[in-house]
């Protein structure tokens with residue numbers, strides 16, 4: 001485990017259906033949160049140094065990961081920060097499209113974390129995008145622990161993760177998650193191949209991770225659960 005002083009504080013914010021799905025079997029983005037929850041997410045975004053997603057989420061949702069409220073952006077700039085937190089994509093093979101919204105919408109730094117096996121032409125093209133830095137961590141796949149240490153060196157002390165299913169599992173499995181905020185919405189999505197909150201290989205019985213419930217808050221017709229990871 002990486003000592004806490006050498007990595008950012010890392011929390012995941014996700015929205016899942018009552019049956020634990022992040023989206024449909026077609027991997028199409030579903031609005032699980034309502035207006036109030038999206039506003040809460042915007043406050044969280046404004047209060048972090050960086051927002052991270054996996055490449056699967058970029059390819060499926062094409063998110064911009066910007067702070068939506070002008071007032072919150074102004075408060076950030078008044079405090080000497082950039083309008084938007086640094087946007088980080090975990091992208092082992094440098095598959096991020098150069099026309100992705102992350103490059104088109106909102107000002108601020110972007111970091112694409114790739115592995116050594118990513119094609120050099122692809123990383124070169126991404127490194128030419130404005131305000132974009134490439135970080136290499138890991139040989140075939142991004143090594144998340146190495147990445148966390150490098151992100152701390154970039155000045156990221158508080159990191160918000162917005163999925164998806166594979167990245168959530170990957171971070172939890174290497175002990176890199178401190179807190180989870182899961183909004184459970186009032187819908188059933190179903191489907192055995194639809195992404196769940198944490199996919200990946202799954203934990204065997206002896207490896208199951210345990211949580212401590214911090215709070216449960218009703219928001220519109222859903223519930224926001226805030227959990228801390230129990231130390232292993």
Ligand SMILES: NC(=O)C1=CN([C@@H]2O[C@H](COP(=O)(O)OP(=O)(O)OC[C@H]3O[C@@H](n4cnc5c(N)ncnc54)[C@H](O)[C@@H]3O)[C@@H](O)[C@H]2O)C=CC1
Nearest residue numbers: 014015022023027054055056057142163164165166167170
């Ligand atoms: N409801 C919600 O809050 C959210 C829903 N989603 C949904 O989740 C789905 C996307 O999830 P996934 O396909 O699982 O993609 P993902 O966003 O978790 O990205 C997975 C990719 O991350 C990369 N990666 C590199 N190194 C890794 C490592 N060591 N561990 C784990 N991942 C690593 C791999 O290339 C892997 O394919 C979409 O359907 C999207 O709509 C995504 C974000 C939030």
Ligand SMILES: Nc1nc(O)c(N)c(N[C@@H]2O[C@H](COP(=O)(O)O)[C@@H](O)[C@H]2O)n1
Nearest residue numbers: 015030031032033061063064065066162
């Ligand atoms: N909090 C939350 N609730 C939902 O219902 C969602 N579908 C998501 N998805 C996440 O939000 C990203 C979109 O961000 P932008 O609006 O483009 O800035 C999406 O990619 C998921 O990470 N989140």
